[in-house]
Amino acid sequence: MIERDRYPDIEPGTKRAKNWVTGLSLYFLGMGIQAGYAIDPVIKQEIDDWPDPFTFLFSVINGPRMAIQKKDGLVRYLGQKAEVRADVEMCIKNPEFAFMLMVGQMSTQDAVAHNRQFVKGDLSQTLAVIRVMSRVQALLFPGFIAKNYINRVPSFSWLILRNRILLYGNCLLGAFQRN
Amino acid sequence: MLPSYYEFYNSVKIASGNKALENIPYELGQLGANRPLILTDQGVAKAGLTKLVIDSFAGSNVTIGAVYDSIPVDSSHLVVNQIAEIYRQKSCDSIIAVGGGSVIDTAKGVNIVVTEGSNDLLEFMGNNRLTKPMKPFIVVPTTGTGSEVTAAAVIMNTEKQTKMQFTSPYMLPKLAILDPRMTETMPPKITAATALDALTHAIEAFMGTQKNPISDAFATAAIVLIRDNIQNVLKNGKDKDSRLAMANAALLAGIAFSNSMVGCVHALAHALGGVCHVPHGIGNGIMLPHGMEYNLDAVPEHIAGLLLPLVGEERYVEIPPANRALEAIAAVRALSSMLEQATGIPLRLKDAGVPEDKLESIAKVAINDGAIAFNPKAMDFDDALRMLRAAY
Ligand SMILES: NC(=O)c1ccc[n+]([C@@H]2O[C@H](COP(=O)([O-])OP(=O)(O)OC[C@H]3O[C@@H](n4cnc5c(N)ncnc54)[C@H](O)[C@@H]3O)[C@@H](O)[C@H]2O)c1
Ligand SMILES: [Fe+2]
Numbered sequence: 001m002i003e004r005d006r007y008p009d010i011e012p013g014t015k016r017a018k019n020w021v022t023g024l025s026l027y028f029l030g031m032g033i034q035a036g037y038a039i040d041p042v043i044k045q046e047i048d049d050w051p052d053p054f055t056f057l058f059s060v061i062n063g064p065r066m067a068i069q070k071k072d073g074l075v076r077y078l079g080q081k082a083e084v085r086a087d088v089e090m091c092i093k094n095p096e097f098a099f100m101l102m103v104g105q106m107s108t109q110d111a112v113a114h115n116r117q118f119v120k121g122d123l124s125q126t127l128a129v130i131r132v133m134s135r136v137q138a139l140l141f142p143g144f145i146a147k148n149y150i151n152r153v154p155s156f157s158w159l160i161l162r163n164r165i166l167l168y169g170n171c172l173l174g175a176f177q178r179n
Numbered sequence: 180m181l182p183s184y185y186e187f188y189n190s191v192k193i194a195s196g197n198k199a200l201e202n203i204p205y206e207l208g209q210l211g212a213n214r215p216l217i218l219t220d221q222g223v224a225k226a227g228l229t230k231l232v233i234d235s236f237a238g239s240n241v242t243i244g245a246v247y248d249s250i251p252v253d254s255s256h257l258v259v260n261q262i263a264e265i266y267r268q269k270s271c272d273s274i275i276a277v278g279g280g281s282v283i284d285t286a287k288g289v290n291i292v293v294t295e296g297s298n299d300l301l302e303f304m305g306n307n308r309l310t311k312p313m314k315p316f317i318v319v320p321t322t323g324t325g326s327e328v329t330a331a332a333v334i335m336n337t338e339k340q341t342k343m344q345f346t347s348p349y350m351l352p353k354l355a356i357l358d359p360r361m362t363e364t365m366p367p368k369i370t371a372a373t374a375l376d377a378l379t380h381a382i383e384a385f386m387g388t389q390k391n392p393i394s395d396a397f398a399t400a401a402i403v404l405i406r407d408n409i410q411n412v413l414k415n416g417k418d419k420d421s422r423l424a425m426a427n428a429a430l431l432a433g434i435a436f437s438n439s440m441v442g443c444v445h446a447l448a449h450a451l452g453g454v455c456h457v458p459h460g461i462g463n464g465i466m467l468p469h470g471m472e473y474n475l476d477a478v479p480e481h482i483a484g485l486l487l488p489l490v491g492e493e494r495y496v497e498i499p500p501a502n503r504a505l506e507a508i509a510a511v512r513a514l515s516s517m518l519e520q521a522t523g524i525p526l527r528l529k530d531a532g533v534p535e536d537k538l539e540s541i542a543k544v545a546i547n548d549g550a551i552a553f554n555p556k557a558m559d560f561d562d563a564l565r566m567l568r569a570a571y
Binding site for chain 2: 112114
């Protein structure tokens with residue numbers, strides 16, 4: 001017999017704070033896509049090419065998730081709790097990687113290059129979603145921050161500034177309405 | 180400089196050289212199988228290659244469950260689903276692919292469907308999403324795509340007219356057989372086209388965002404073998420040594436790009452194949468110099484690094500460092516012109532039967548191709564169209 005006390009089980013630690021940050025960022029991303037469809041022509045043009053209906057799920061193994069749905073020509077952020085059958089799911093392998101992605105310590109391009117994620121579903125559709133997420137990030141953040149997230153930051157324009165203000169307005173309003 | 184992070188994986192056993200085919204019965208036994216389904220196509224069967232494989236079982240206790248010999252070029256998920264049904268009904272326990280990239284990729288698709296116990300390949304699109312070890316799978320390549328060592332398959336979706344990608348380490352075959360008898364019947368045009376495909380694999384793996392020291396070693400070794408053997412293999416197709424060297428080059432390049440992936444050139448070639456049925460190697464050959472030029476400002480040092488394997492030491496030391504990247508692109512152009520002269524393969528899109536009014540739809544498909552995610556530069560629609568126009 002082994003001494004059980006000498007070899008106890010070791011439960012995994014938690015990543016509560018990091019998952020909270022990821023969840024919050026995913027909210028802005030999700031709302032940003034929903035609002036971006038209404039106010040930004042680049043996002044609208046991309047999403048108009050998506051199939052209808054179409055559901056995209058961004059998930060993190062043992063972490064938060066975020067679903068976006070296009071249906072009958074409308075784009076909706078379905079929130080974090082939504083249990084959906086997604087057409088395409090992008091899954092991040094560890095909460096740590098998701099956190100790094102969300103705070104700009106890892107660009108989307110690096111998450112792909114370093115195999116920090118995998119995709120269930122049509123890869124070409126995933127690329128179309130990534131382009132929209134990158135555009136939302138370009139709208140949310142000024143260029144010097146956005147460059148940590150995406151590898152092709154659009155140059156400054158008044159349109160981008162206007163849409164940035166509208167986007168934050170929408171996200172905050174959305175948070176207000178939800179609670 | 181090392182990448183901040185990388186992954187590398189290759190688990191395929193390789194048997195290369197004289198009488199390599201005759202190892203199949205033993206190896207199949209090692210894998211616990213004795214009732215393989217053989218997959219091949221008409222061209223390969225007509226060249227007598229399927230028979231060579233069947234003959235290699237003489238004196239063994241292996242019963243071939245069935246031979247499916249009508250896989251079309253750029254085959255689709257419908258073909259895959261149909262073959263999976265044959266596998267099940269004939270109670271096969273393993274798969275042997277004998278052919279070029281079209282046959283091998285179809286076989287990978289079949290293995291997914293029969294392993295997962297499904298009827299439809301479309302359920303498994305995506306990367307790294309498969310979770311089960313697959314049925315014993317042996318590949319005998321007869322061209323030079325390197326697909327025998329890659330964790331990827333490209334299969335046509337006939338409804339959408341696009342090429343779907345599947346990647347997972349589980350898709351890797353257990354064994355790759357390189358037997359010089361299997362490639363010596365390849366006609367010159369296919370020899371040239373697959374050599375360009377293999378060259379593109381090596382070069383794109385070397386330029387891409389997943390580039391790493393291990394895949395670099397495979398990529399440069401592949402380029403050297405292509406450089407030293409391509410002329411001979413075209414002059415004398417029956418030369419066993421050059422054929423085996425070219426098969427090894429394709430395999431090395433395959434290991435490189437299975438880990439470091441391909442980029443904008445393949446994205447464009449896949450789109451050219453999907454929209455206009457341009458053969459894969461031809462599409463790559465036409466777009467390769469344009470892709471290198473496109474990536475030049477993003478990764479000049481990597482492109483310069485390709486010069487040594489492309490031209491050899493003596494020529495390399497004569498070129499000042501500042502010119503090396505451009506010289507590497509020139510060396511690729513010189514090689515493809517040589518292939519054009521020797522075999523008559525097209526070097527421009529208009530000669531490859533691409534109508535000019537299709538360029539926009541090709542560009543649109545290309546920017547949604549999975550390969551683009553690993554290109555050092557984010558290619559958008561305008562970039563893609565510009566490259567296609569330049570190659571027209
Ligand atoms: N999964 C991968 O890693 C990978 C890599 C490269 C290419 N591919 C795919 O492979 C396909 C192209 O493959 P390919 O270039 O090998 O062409 P192919 O398999 O389509 O074959 C082309 C023709 O050559 C004939 N042929 C093949 N071997 C022969 C031989 N030894 N003698 C005489 N005739 C022969 C075939 O019958 C066919 O008619 C494309 O669909 C491409 O997307 C996949
Ligand atoms: Fe290829």
